[in-house]
Amino acid sequence: MRILMIGDVVGRLGRQTLQTYVPQLKNAYQPDVIVVNAENAANNGRGVTKEIVREFRSLGVHCLTLGNHTWGQSEIFDFIEEEEYLVRPANYPEGTPGKGFTTLSTPKGKVTVMNLMGRSFMSPLTLDCPMKSFEKMYKQISAGHYILVDFHAETTSEKQSFAWFVDGKASAVIGTHTHVQTADERILPKGTAYLTDVGMVGPYDGIIGMERELVIRRYLTQLPVRFEVAGGRFQLNAVLLDFDTSTKKARRIQRIRIDEDSPWFR
Numbered sequence: 001m002r003i004l005m006i007g008d009v010v011g012r013l014g015r016q017t018l019q020t021y022v023p024q025l026k027n028a029y030q031p032d033v034i035v036v037n038a039e040n041a042a043n044n045g046r047g048v049t050k051e052i053v054r055e056f057r058s059l060g061v062h063c064l065t066l067g068n069h070t071w072g073q074s075e076i077f078d079f080i081e082e083e084e085y086l087v088r089p090a091n092y093p094e095g096t097p098g099k100g101f102t103t104l105s106t107p108k109g110k111v112t113v114m115n116l117m118g119r120s121f122m123s124p125l126t127l128d129c130p131m132k133s134f135e136k137m138y139k140q141i142s143a144g145h146y147i148l149v150d151f152h153a154e155t156t157s158e159k160q161s162f163a164w165f166v167d168g169k170a171s172a173v174i175g176t177h178t179h180v181q182t183a184d185e186r187i188l189p190k191g192t193a194y195l196t197d198v199g200m201v202g203p204y205d206g207i208i209g210m211e212r213e214l215v216i217r218r219y220l221t222q223l224p225v226r227f228e229v230a231g232g233r234f235q236l237n238a239v240l241l242d243f244d245t246s247t248k249k250a251r252r253i254q255r256i257r258i259d260e261d262s263p264w265f266r
Helices: 011-029 050-058 130-138 156-166 212-221
Strands: 002-006 033-037 063-065 101-106 109-117 146-152 172-176 193-195 200-203 234-243 250-259
Touching: 002 011, 002 146, 002 172, 011 033, 011 050, 011 200, 011 234, 033 146, 050 063, 063 109, 109 130, 130 146, 130 156, 146 156, 156 172, 172 234, 193 250
Parallel strands: 002 033, 033 063, 109 146, 146 172, 172 193
Antiparallel strands: 002 234, 101 109, 200 234, 234 250
């Protein structure tokens, strides 16, 4: 089983980059499942629209995950319940619209994609414990599923803690949210693939996707500044995961990074 997970898609440039490179990535790596974090995909970098969900699905993306900007576009309340392959963080309080996991059927087996959010430095959100939320979902899943967790969190320590907690239960724990790809990919002792952050898709010369002058101004003045998604050059960050079809444990984890300064070596 091969899964391609693509990092947080940011704004219009992120979507354009995805349109350009998803066909090439599919041709090069032949993934069985493609998962994309879409929580920044709207034009202003906050949330996702129904049109964008359809756009990504038409590219061959099997599942879209979200995060702290889940509710960034008000229209999401009109469609989140009906989108089978759109998942929001499962540790939102009980009764929150949407779902925290979904299961994909493939010729090589069933893949369950979970979305969870960290609690460290993610205020003012009040979230349930992600570890306990995982355990609750895990009990609902039949044996023999591949389980991919998008863990949307700020700190490395919380992401690592979660990964060690689910080692041997989840097939992979891939971090999102910080928009900067880390170089700490590994397979934990009981077979769970781990990467602290997969990175982002979108502006390369901004600051985590936003216009850099606006971000710098905020630091200089300490005054409120309305951030805008940057333009210009692009980047795409992703991770390729291979799993044993009998044990559902990870066999290989490979980071992918494409930008104008980093040629794509397949």
